Amino acid sequence: MAEDLSSLHHVQGRVKWFDPMKGFGFVVSDAGGDDILLHVNVLRNFGQSSIAEGTQVEIVTHQTERGVQALEIVRLVPPERDVSAPVLNDFAHLTDDDLDEMDMEPARVKWFDKGKGFGFANVFGRPEDVFLHIEVLRQSGLADLQPGEALALRVIEGKRGRMAAEILSWEMALEDDA
Numbered sequence: 808m809a810e811d812l813s814s815l816h817h818v819q820g821r822v823k824w825f826d827p828m829k830g831f832g833f834v835v836s837d838a839g840g841d842d843i844l845l846h847v848n849v850l851r852n853f854g855q856s857s858i859a860e861g862t863q864v865e866i867v868t869h870q871t872e873r874g875v876q877a878l879e880i881v882r883l884v885p886p887e888r889d890v891s892a893p894v895l896n897d898f899a900h901l902t903d904d905d906l907d908e909m910d911m912e913p914a915r916v917k918w919f920d921k922g923k924g925f926g927f928a929n930v931f932g933r934p935e936d937v938f939l940h941i942e943v944l945r946q947s948g949l950a951d952l953q954p955g956e957a958l959a960l961r962v963i964e965g966k967r968g969r970m971a972a973e974i975l976s977w978e979m980a981l982e983d984d985a
Contacts, residue, residue, distance in 0.1 A: 814869045815878070818843065822862045825850075827951045834864055834877060843868055844876040853880040855976040857951035859944075861886040885948025897965035898972055906973050911959040912937075913977070919944075919952035928958060928971070937962055938970040947974040 818836050825832025825845060833842040843866070850858060858864075863884040866877040912930045914937060919926030924941035937960055944952065952958075957977035962969050 816868050817865065817881070818868050819863070819865050822858050822860055822864060824860055825858045825950060827857045832858070834866065841875055844874060846876070849877050849880060853883070853976070854957070855883075855949065856953045856956055857949050858883070859886060859948050859950045862948045883948055885946065897963060897970060901963070901972060906961055909961040909963075909972070911975070912962055914958045914960050916952045916954055916956040916958060918954055921951045926952060928960060930960065930962070930969075935969055938965065938968065939974060940970065943971055944974055949974060949976070 818834070818838070820834045820836040820843065822845070823833040823835045823842060827847060830847040832845050834845050835842060845866070847856070850856065864880060865882040867879040867881060868875050868877050914928040914930045917927045917929050917936060919939060921941065926939045927936040928939055930937055939952065944950070959975045959977055960971045961973040963972045
């Protein structure tokens with residue numbers, strides 16, 4: 808059955824909340840109106856398993872009997888990074904320009920425990936793990952990670968080894984690179 812194109816709308820807004828365990832969350836449109844349901848499958852189709860509150864989104868929506876739902880994510884913009892309060896002391900010297908000059912490294916999540924607030928990723932072609940901190944994840948627009956999830960990382964040498972200074976979903980990194 809073909810989708811009625813007249814019911815599709817491009818909407819810009821912000822993520823109100825998203826719970827990966829429940830498999831959904833809501834977006835508030837910049838134009839106002841009812842909250843928009845964001846299902847985890849729509850997020851996965853964009854290449855992510857989670858999204859941070861406050862992330863700006865551009866989505867395609869449609870009206871259903873139960874309300875407005877997101878069908879597709881067009882673009883995500885992570886929340887503004889607060890450079891006045893670095894996430895960790897290891898990043899105190901970094902500016903946004905410093906981050907932008909760093910190469911992206913392709914990686915996969917080894918494991919991540921949201922409750923503990925950290926995890927690790929494997930960078931392709933490198934033997935050592937990269938530390939992932941929950942606050943870096945949030946500032947990068949993500950809320951949680953799943954094992955095997957594809958990422959692009961900007962990595963620094965921290966006091967205790969390699970650690971991610973910025974974490975992007977693989978799809979976001981490709982868009983950033985273009």
